[in-house]
Amino acid sequence: xxxxxxxxxxxxxxxxxxxxxxxxxxxxxxxxxxxxxxxxxxxxxxxxxxxxxxxxxxxxxxxxxxxxxxxxxxxxxxxxxxxxxxxxxxxxxxxxxxxxxxxxxxxxxxx
Amino acid sequence: xxxxxxxxxxxxxxxxxxxxxxxxxxxxxxxxxxxxxxxxxxxxxxxxxxxxxxxxxxxxxxxxxxxxxxxxxxxxxxxxxxxxxxxxxxxxxxxxxxxxxxxxxxxxxxxxxx
Numbered sequence: 001x002x003x004x005x006x007x008x009x010x011x012x013x014x015x016x017x018x019x020x021x022x023x024x025x026x027x028x029x030x031x032x033x034x035x036x037x038x039x040x041x042x043x044x045x046x047x048x049x050x051x052x053x054x055x056x057x058x059x060x061x062x063x064x065x066x067x068x069x070x071x072x073x074x075x076x077x078x079x080x081x082x083x084x085x086x087x088x089x090x091x092x093x094x095x096x097x098x099x100x101x102x103x104x105x106x107x108x109x110x111x
Numbered sequence: 112x113x114x115x116x117x118x119x120x121x122x123x124x125x126x127x128x129x130x131x132x133x134x135x136x137x138x139x140x141x142x143x144x145x146x147x148x149x150x151x152x153x154x155x156x157x158x159x160x161x162x163x164x165x166x167x168x169x170x171x172x173x174x175x176x177x178x179x180x181x182x183x184x185x186x187x188x189x190x191x192x193x194x195x196x197x198x199x200x201x202x203x204x205x206x207x208x209x210x211x212x213x214x215x216x217x218x219x220x221x222x223x224x225x
Contacts (some may be wrong), residue, residue, distance in 0.1 A: 031211045033213070035215075040217060041215055041217060042117075042202060042215045042217040042218050043202065043215040044215075045212070045213070045214075048210070048212065050210050050211065056210065071205075088154065090156065090214075092156075094206075094211050094213070098161070099144070099146045099148075099156075099158045099161050099204070099206070100146075100156075100204075100206075100213055101158070102155070102156035104154070104155060105154050105155075
């Protein structure tokens with residue numbers, strides 16, 4: 001298994017509170033991604049990073065921000081959580097000329 | 112942006128039989144990769160098979176094989192000798208050479224009937 005972890009694995013939070021999800025890799029890969037998975041939508045890209053301090057938006061980036069200050073960590077922040085952000089969040093890394101490898105996912109519930 | 116379409120939300124197959132899952136994509140790029148991922152109830156995303164666009168030969172991994180039709184932009188997954196452990200959600204994915212971005216289909220839920 002690729003060395004990729006996510007924390008926390010489960011979180012319940014209230015509307016309006018900030019939330020940060022962490023993705024950590026031990027593979028030293030350049031590319032890292034955050035997705036959300038919702039029924040009927042598959043995986044949708046929130047943000048991705050193509051290097052330290054290099055990030056860009058995906059298709060569902062509104063309400064989310066990211067930071068990558070070192071190769072191994074990619075943080076996803078919900079500045080003010082809303083119920084529509086209740087979802088399962090996956091972090092992924094991409095090896096050159098290969099597919100993506102995913103973390104175990106974080107189930108976030110916003111009440 | 113590229114699009115990936117999986118037109119079969121659900122499929123079922125008898126144990127030991129063969130099933131084919133469909134995927135089509137839309138792109139104007141020439142250098143890309145295609146993938147199939149499996150997501151069992153554990154929720155873990157597992158890479159099943161990959162195909163480089165420049166290769167004409169269809170990829171094979173044990174009981175899993177693909178039918179890659181580049182001109183038709185079609186990338187189907189064939190599972191032979193289906194097993195109960197194959198029951199899962201299957202996602203087709205496209206990898207763009209631009210910043211290594213990935214695009215996923217909405218998935219096909221596969222049920223294996225004993």
